[in-house]
Amino acid sequence: MLNTLGIVKGTLLTDKQRRHAARRLEGKSVLEWIVRQMTDTELLSAVAVIAEEGVRGDVIRKLTPSDVPVYSTNAQDTAVAVQETLDHFDAEACILIGSDWPFLDSELIDRLVRASRRTANCDYAAYQFTNEIFSAERPYGLFPEWYNGNSVRELISKSDDLIHRQMPGTYFLDNQSTYSVATLPIPAGLDKVEDMKFSFDDEEDWDNILDLHHALDLEVLDCRKVGNLLATA
DSSP: OEEEEEEEEEEOOOOHHHHHHHHHEEEHHHHHHHHHHHHHHOSSSSSEEEHHHGGGGGGHOOOOOOOOSSSEEEOOOOHHHHHHHHTTTEEEEEEESSSSSSTOOHHHHHHHHHHHHSSSOOEEEEEEEESSSSOOOOOSSSSSSEEEHHHHHHHHHHOOOHHHHHHHHHHHHHHHTTSEEEEOOOOOGGGGGHTTTTTSSSSSHHHHHHHHHHHTTTOOHHHHHHHHHHOOO
């Protein structure tokens, strides 16, 4: 059995999100940048990408590096897609990241895994964002989340709430009296991500992402450099 599986969520995407995943950044697709940051971690047992069955998942399957497996699913919500993937790869837990954040740092992932190990019977681990842990309004995929596989299965059996099923972290945050949740501070400067609008809403935002990436001059991402740049912007 695998300990912690890294999962890139390439399913249940809009057409716009699929186009964003295919954008080129320094010769790689955004999806490949995310996958490679996950494969560069120290504490993940393996990495996989989730894609939808059929034509809607073809772009994600094509963009995924050949050495990384793709699990194809017909699941209609994120919680079930994650649970199916954990079962398929026989993994105890996972790190989940969306497919729209090309500045993912492998150290951010390892910190979450360490936090989950330090927390007794941890169900969910996430980064604290400004004055909140999680917000449905902030872009999905900015920071990774850690999930205990048994806890995800319990969520599915107990909650039919669409928000809980599509963004499973909200379930554990809404029920912290029942579940064990670990939170981490994000690196200095990265709390300005929303202010700097480094997201994929429109072409101007993509130009901002390109400018930031060129300014960092990185082959392997270092979140401290990203944070320092944003902190002084």
